[in-house]
Amino acid sequence: MGAVKKIRTVCRSCHGGCGVIAHVQDNKVIKVEGDPASPISRGTLCSKGLAITQLAYHPDRIIHPMKKTNKGWEQISWDDALNTIAARFQAVIDACGPEAIVIGQGTGRDYESHLYRFANLLGTPNVLTAGHMCYVSRVGATLITCGNLPVADWNGHPRCIVMWGCNPQWTNPDEHKGVDFWSAYKKGAKLIVIDPRKGFLAKKADLWLQIRPGTDAALAMGFMHVIIAEELYEKDFVNHHVHGWDAFSERVKEYPPEAVEAITWIPRDLIRKAARMYAKTKPALLQWGVPTEQTINCTDCTRALVGLMAATGNLDAPGGNVFFVPPKVRSVSAFSCHKDLAPEQRKKQLGGEQYKLASRVALISPKAAWDAILTGKPYPLKAGLLCGTNPVVTRANAREAYAALKKLDFLAVMDFFLTPTADLADIFLPAGTWLEQNHIADNWKRHGYALAREKAVDIGECWQDHKIFMELGKRMGQEWFDTVEAALDYLLEPSGLNWEEFKTIGYLKGEMVYHKYRRKGFSTPTGKVELYSTTLEKWGHDPLPKYTELPESPVSTPDLLDEFPYILNAGLRTPTFFHSANRMIPWLREIRPDPIVEIHPDTAAKHGITAGQWVAIASPRGRVKQRARLNTGIDPRVVVAEHGWWFPEIKTEGHGWDISNINILTDNAPETLDPVMAATNLRVCLCNISPCEDQEEMNEWRN
Numbered sequence: 001m002g003a004v005k006k007i008r009t010v011c012r013s014c015h016g017g018c019g020v021i022a023h024v025q026d027n028k029v030i031k032v033e034g035d036p037a038s039p040i041s042r043g044t045l046c047s048k049g050l051a052i053t054q055l056a057y058h059p060d061r062i063i064h065p066m067k068k069t070n071k072g073w074e075q076i077s078w079d080d081a082l083n084t085i086a087a088r089f090q091a092v093i094d095a096c097g098p099e100a101i102v103i104g105q106g107t108g109r110d111y112e113s114h115l116y117r118f119a120n121l122l123g124t125p126n127v128l129t130a131g132h133m134c135y136v137s138r139v140g141a142t143l144i145t146c147g148n149l150p151v152a153d154w155n156g157h158p159r160c161i162v163m164w165g166c167n168p169q170w171t172n173p174d175e176h177k178g179v180d181f182w183s184a185y186k187k188g189a190k191l192i193v194i195d196p197r198k199g200f201l202a203k204k205a206d207l208w209l210q211i212r213p214g215t216d217a218a219l220a221m222g223f224m225h226v227i228i229a230e231e232l233y234e235k236d237f238v239n240h241h242v243h244g245w246d247a248f249s250e251r252v253k254e255y256p257p258e259a260v261e262a263i264t265w266i267p268r269d270l271i272r273k274a275a276r277m278y279a280k281t282k283p284a285l286l287q288w289g290v291p292t293e294q295t296i297n298c299t300d301c302t303r304a305l306v307g308l309m310a311a312t313g314n315l316d317a318p319g320g321n322v323f324f325v326p327p328k329v330r331s332v333s334a335f336s337c338h339k340d341l342a343p344e345q346r347k348k349q350l351g352g353e354q355y356k357l358a359s360r361v362a363l364i365s366p367k368a369a370w371d372a373i374l375t376g377k378p379y380p381l382k383a384g385l386l387c388g389t390n391p392v393v394t395r396a397n398a399r400e401a402y403a404a405l406k407k408l409d410f411l412a413v414m415d416f417f418l419t420p421t422a423d424l425a426d427i428f429l430p431a432g433t434w435l436e437q438n439h440i441a442d443n444w445k446r447h448g449y450a451l452a453r454e455k456a457v458d459i460g461e462c463w464q465d466h467k468i469f470m471e472l473g474k475r476m477g478q479e480w481f482d483t484v485e486a487a488l489d490y491l492l493e494p495s496g497l498n499w500e501e502f503k504t505i506g507y508l509k510g511e512m513v514y515h516k517y518r519r520k521g522f523s524t525p526t527g528k529v530e531l532y533s534t535t536l537e538k539w540g541h542d543p544l545p546k547y548t549e550l551p552e553s554p555v556s557t558p559d560l561l562d563e564f565p566y567i568l569n570a571g572l573r574t575p576t577f578f579h580s581a582n583r584m585i586p587w588l589r590e591i592r593p594d595p596i597v598e599i600h601p602d603t604a605a606k607h608g609i610t611a612g613q614w615v616a617i618a619s620p621r622g623r624v625k626q627r628a629r630l631n632t633g634i635d636p637r638v639v640v641a642e643h644g645w646w647f648p649e650i651k652t653e654g655h656g657w658d659i660s661n662i663n664i665l666t667d668n669a670p671e672t673l674d675p676v677m678a679a680t681n682l683r684v685c686l687c688n689i690s691p692c693e694d695q696e697e698m699n700e701w702r703n
Helices: 052-056 078-096 112-122 136-143 178-186 202-205 216-229 235-241 245-252 257-264 270-280 298-311 357-360 366-375 397-407 465-475 484-495 500-507 534-538 586-591 599-608 695-702
Strands: 005-008 020-024 028-034 066-070 072-075 099-104 160-164 189-192 207-209 282-288 383-387 408-413 427-429 439-440 450-452 507-509 566-572 596-599 616-620 622-630 638-642 684-691
Touching: 005 450, 020 408, 052 202, 052 586, 052 622, 066 078, 072 439, 078 099, 078 408, 078 427, 078 684, 099 112, 136 298, 136 450, 160 178, 160 270, 160 357, 160 638, 189 202, 189 270, 207 270, 207 450, 207 465, 216 270, 235 298, 257 270, 270 282, 282 298, 366 397, 366 599, 439 484, 465 484, 484 500, 596 599, 596 616, 616 695
Parallel strands: 099 383, 160 189, 160 282, 189 207, 383 408, 408 427, 566 638, 596 622
Antiparallel strands: 005 020, 020 028, 066 072, 066 427, 439 450, 450 507, 566 684, 596 638, 616 622, 616 684
């Protein structure tokens, strides 16, 4: 056996950025460990990262291009695969125009720059991402409010932390990781946790606010009511750097703690106490999670939370929420050739006129794509290329997503495994894991870093996503770089480094400057934090944040309560899975072998449900099965379920995608979407529960 070589690289098993040392022997990664020299993770590595070798070398992983035939999947060459896609795409372009092709991605493998370049040079404005309800929706709302995304400054010595719908030690969200939170917390910072579920952090909190799922915008406005009424805001900042304060203050009067208590179920005195703690304890930061974005209140909630940061003087201040300075590398946007998408093509973007904020950040809603495929209106989508995404499992109204993708004339998928979505494809392109790529990682994030992800091995015929887009683009007549590394040299050019030099350094960091607004204002039309949004006003929308009652709730749809008496809070996170990924990895499935639905013991007893039983969860849109876990830390009126479930061990097509997939129960009707971002109301709908009638059959199947 050969010597062991250690390669420093960067993980992307979840949101990415954690430093890794890969141990390579005889061109095989034999183990990975956290890199103590990483400025992001400082030697820590979560279960998903540690299990990468089981993913990379899994026997079911597809490591050659494949084509679906009447006899099933057959191995083909890269030339055959790419030429087939190029020919089918060109036929669609000739017949219907490039807008009839949809390009889709999931939560990403740091390929956004190349995916968007391919789409823009192709001429399609229809890029389908998770961004309408995850992170990019936050970016979009903050762009029109304060000009950039405010990021938690964990290393700025915060004395108060508001953990709003986020569990960073399990999810390691974008920008910084759970290790940063834990370090700040251990130094004595006060902790306020806002979560419908009493998890690990809520047990550690100074204040736990057990919120009714989906009512975050109302709570944010309630905090502002207390801060304004008690004059706890920073008057100098408000007077000089906020646009629309008087109008905003009038709107906030509609949200006294008494009214917010009725909406959120949080006691009014606790609302007051939490608002005072955040406003008075300086510096304070707010770490938000995707539950605040996955409702009809997505944009308004984000804007109200920015209002909290601004009003208390914690915006771009040390230890607050700041605008980190990026390193000197070309941005994803600069690489993506957005300017090369012709204006007449941009105007054809599905849903662009209705969802203007989504259009501004260059994405479409899944609902617009499914409608175009299924109804042909306003024009039909005929073909698609999906990269690292599994919408059959991860998008609302999953049966509609399945029907739409199945109807496409042609579909190509880039991934590691034949997922339920990949099963619908005509061509499968085997993507490389993060162990199999050279890339400038994290350069799309807003934490001030660019990181060197160095290739450790090649496996089979897998190509990294960036190479796939480049080689397919060349076959479509697009202008690309000769090699992946040449593209990286271009991205690095402003730094004066090339790829070979950069990977020896490991990372670049922008030089941080706080309070930048004092010198140049905010990047908004008024140069101020726009709590009264001139952009939304121009678009014909309410310029002030507000709370809109959830489209399906005990308040808005009381007629459903007899049949569906509980609030379903879908999307429970685990430390093992990243959305729909990792269900085939032995280590991780051993930790979490089955999908879990959490139910309060009193609620379970009412329905004759015991711990470990299979439970049928039903909504007006369907029925799925998950195993019961009893939890006193949730409200008896709430049921909390996991998302992302399919079963790779079921070898038939679809892999049991409809057995436990919670998104069969969620809705994507137009009236349920955020009016400017098209964020899907994933987190909240009404449901009922009952013991499954086929307990023995389910247990036998699982065992």
